[in-house]
Amino acid sequence: MSDQQPTFRFSTSATIKHAVLILGALIVLLPFYVMVSYSLKSPAEIMQNTGGFFGAQIPFRDDYCVKLGNAIADCMVTPWIYNYTTAFEKAPLVRYLLNGVIVTVSIFFIQVIIALPCAYALAKLKFWGRETVFALVLFCLLIPVHAIALPLYIMLAKLGLTNTYAALIVPWTISVFGIFLMRQFFMTVPDDLIDAARMDGMGEYSIIWNVMLPTAIPALMAFAIFSVVAHWNDYFWPRIVITGNRELFTPPLGLREFKGDADGDNFGPMMATAVIIVTPLLAAFALAQRRFIEGITLSGMK
Amino acid sequence: MSNIRLNTITKKFGTTDVLKGVDLDIDDKEFVTLVGPSGCGKSTLLRILAGLEQPDEGQVIIDGKNVTSMRPADRNLSMVFQSYALYPHLTIRQNMMTPLKLRDLSTSQRLPLIGPFLARKEYKELFSQVDRTAKILKITELLDRKPGQLSGGQRQRAALGRAMVRNPLAFLMDEPLSNLDAALRVHMRAELTQLHQRLGATFVYVTHDQAEALTMSDRMAVMMHGKILQYGSPEDIYQNPANVEVAKFIGSPAINILSASVNDYAQICIQNLILDLFAPTQEPNITIGARPEHLTFCDDNPTALTGFVQHIENLGADLYYHVKIKDEQRPLIVRSAAGNGKRHQIDDLVHVKFDLNSTLAFAADGTRLQTHRKLMDELAS
Numbered sequence: 001m002s003d004q005q006p007t008f009r010f011s012t013s014a015t016i017k018h019a020v021l022i023l024g025a026l027i028v029l030l031p032f033y034v035m036v037s038y039s040l041k042s043p044a045e046i047m048q049n050t051g052g053f054f055g056a057q058i059p060f061r062d063d064y065c066v067k068l069g070n071a072i073a074d075c076m077v078t079p080w081i082y083n084y085t086t087a088f089e090k091a092p093l094v095r096y097l098l099n100g101v102i103v104t105v106s107i108f109f110i111q112v113i114i115a116l117p118c119a120y121a122l123a124k125l126k127f128w129g130r131e132t133v134f135a136l137v138l139f140c141l142l143i144p145v146h147a148i149a150l151p152l153y154i155m156l157a158k159l160g161l162t163n164t165y166a167a168l169i170v171p172w173t174i175s176v177f178g179i180f181l182m183r184q185f186f187m188t189v190p191d192d193l194i195d196a197a198r199m200d201g202m203g204e205y206s207i208i209w210n211v212m213l214p215t216a217i218p219a220l221m222a223f224a225i226f227s228v229v230a231h232w233n234d235y236f237w238p239r240i241v242i243t244g245n246r247e248l249f250t251p252p253l254g255l256r257e258f259k260g261d262a263d264g265d266n267f268g269p270m271m272a273t274a275v276i277i278v279t280p281l282l283a284a285f286a287l288a289q290r291r292f293i294e295g296i297t298l299s300g301m302k
Numbered sequence: 303m304s305n306i307r308l309n310t311i312t313k314k315f316g317t318t319d320v321l322k323g324v325d326l327d328i329d330d331k332e333f334v335t336l337v338g339p340s341g342c343g344k345s346t347l348l349r350i351l352a353g354l355e356q357p358d359e360g361q362v363i364i365d366g367k368n369v370t371s372m373r374p375a376d377r378n379l380s381m382v383f384q385s386y387a388l389y390p391h392l393t394i395r396q397n398m399m400t401p402l403k404l405r406d407l408s409t410s411q412r413l414p415l416i417g418p419f420l421a422r423k424e425y426k427e428l429f430s431q432v433d434r435t436a437k438i439l440k441i442t443e444l445l446d447r448k449p450g451q452l453s454g455g456q457r458q459r460a461a462l463g464r465a466m467v468r469n470p471l472a473f474l475m476d477e478p479l480s481n482l483d484a485a486l487r488v489h490m491r492a493e494l495t496q497l498h499q500r501l502g503a504t505f506v507y508v509t510h511d512q513a514e515a516l517t518m519s520d521r522m523a524v525m526m527h528g529k530i531l532q533y534g535s536p537e538d539i540y541q542n543p544a545n546v547e548v549a550k551f552i553g554s555p556a557i558n559i560l561s562a563s564v565n566d567y568a569q570i571c572i573q574n575l576i577l578d579l580f581a582p583t584q585e586p587n588i589t590i591g592a593r594p595e596h597l598t599f600c601d602d603n604p605t606a607l608t609g610f611v612q613h614i615e616n617l618g619a620d621l622y623y624h625v626k627i628k629d630e631q632r633p634l635i636v637r638s639a640a641g642n643g644k645r646h647q648i649d650d651l652v653h654v655k656f657d658l659n660s661t662l663a664f665a666a667d668g669t670r671l672q673t674h675r676k677l678m679d680e681l682a683s
Binding site: 190192193195196197198199200201202211214215217 | 349352354373374375379380381383384385386387388389390391392400401404405464
């Protein structure tokens with residue numbers, strides 16, 4: 001293969017592989033391209049599909065502003081400025097972003113608090129039925145969220161918890177994937193380290209938080225990215241449990257603000273909102289890219 | 303002050319018997335080595351002593367107190383592990399502080415940030431204890447580094463430091479030198495022995511390396527198949543092994559084992575050779591053992607075995623000749639000092655004589671037979 005031959009040599013199989021990969025990457029990136037492009041263009045350019053990537057950035061008339069009785073000259077706006085300011089003005093986007101942070105961070109912390117002791121017990125303690133419990137954990141990995149969404153919703157509704165932060169957070173606090181991932185990592189921690197801690201006088205919980213947690217930071221980082229990405233981007237669950245209260249909207253729900261208005265879809269600001277929602281994740285990914293890949297290989301290895 | 307007694311310890315893992323009723327007495331300030339091939343149960347025995355495993359039967363008694371069901375930390379023993387098991391995220395100082403903090407400080411005093419503030423005096427005392435120990439082990443300049451930044455030998459010292467810092471009743475060591483390179487291992491052997499004398503503490507040391515056991519211990523217990531085969535001083539075990547397995551395990555190069563027979567006059571015979579050595583046994587078939595240093599080259603005579611030099615190992619001071627004897631599967635290994643007499647070459651015809659005072663005889667089941675240079679009266683009649 002290529003790494004055995006340091007000099008360049010044309011290889012049909014490698015070319016085909018790369019062609020397929022490039023094609024795949026293009027398919028994945030195309031929606032992002034459209035999203036960013038639309039967030040910069042005027043409504044007319046979006047409808048007529050003109051203006052290239054950036055649009056011509058010719059000021060256009062904001063009809064809504066005119067309706068409010070302002071002079072037409074005062075209502076001329078540059079498309080990209082209009083899109084991004086509208087995104088923040090029309091919906092309380094900052095509030096949504098804050099909600100997103102509250103929800104994802106709470107979910108992650110509670111997940112860690114529950115997953116670490118579980119994973120520790122499954123990896124390092126010997127008890128009757130441990131393998132069965134682990135098999136159940138693996139089994140739970142197979143259950144899709146959507147299959148249990150309705151019973152979960154009914155439970156929350158009966159408890160009167162819909163339209164609360166609790167409804168957004170509680171169903172996700174036990175992460176089977178997290179337990180599985182951390183268990184696999186803990187299996188690689190040498191038993192001697194735990195025995196040493198026991199000899200030093202630590203109890204089992206103390207071992208989890210003072211010995212296992214610090215050694216598991218790389219795996220936890222990987223899990224953090226999985227967890228945060230999943231819940232930051234989640235549209236399905238918030239859509240179900242947050243029905244009226246806009247104060248509790250998470251960023252993806254905020255996108256709906258621009259959808260289905262009487263005067264038609266307002267794609268420019270909508271795409272600007274999407275860009276704003278995605279950016280924190282992209283930034284986080286760029287910063288933690290190495291760890292993210294580590295995490296994937298970690299879970300893929302075993 | 304710490305006598306340690308293990309009373310008929312049994313342990314099973316699943317259906318395998320790991321320990322089959324082991325008794326062991328360890329005196330105060332003694333350096334005891336548990337030595338045996340891997341899988342013989344020596345580490346399990348140490349872990350039971352430490353409290354990390356529970357025995358199925360039997361008791362662990364420290365200073366006359368039954369501690370079998372006590373938590374490891376409450377037994378006040380400390381352990382050095384093969385992999386050192388230092389906390390990777392803490393500096394060496396913090397590593398050494400950990401057992402002290404857990405023993406001497408209350409929960410509130412152990413809190414991060416506020417703890418050291420609340421209990422300044424206690425922390426000062428702990429710091430000085432760590433510094434004192436570090437000075438003994440000469441690791442003061444390593445205290446602020448993390449384990450990952452240390453070499454194997456330095457980690458070994460740090461692990462020792464963590465064990466030493468709280469003045470335990472006894473030190474338990476589980477193959478602590480096996481991750482070090484050969485030169486450092488020999489050096490650390492001497493250092494551990496000195497440390498033992500200096501601290502005047504009880505050491506229980508597990509190893510599979512018979513050389514470590516011979517060089518370091520006051521007494522050593524040779525373990526095999528979940529039992530202690532022999533417990534005694536290194537000299538005793540080397541010179542007077544209780545059975546053929548101990549004889550084979552202790553000593554390097556290994557003892558030469560030859561099949562032999564006993565004739566009607568109770569004389570031991572090897573092939574056609576009749577030795578001037580008597581064994582009081584009715585069994586005709588026995589084995590004899592002779593260590594390489596108890597064999598010497600000689601001129602052809604009726605009490606010598608004849609063979610060809612097959613291979614020569616030169617260790618500088620000593621030469622080990624592998625001598626192929628007719629009808630014996632394994633060559634006889636003969637030690638000869640390098641400057642001693644004529645040097646033989648490969649394929650030379652040589653004659654090998656036994657040092658009859660040191661030659662050991664074993665019955666067919668492996669137990670040791672007493673040998674005599676003279677025929678005893680009761681056998682003669």
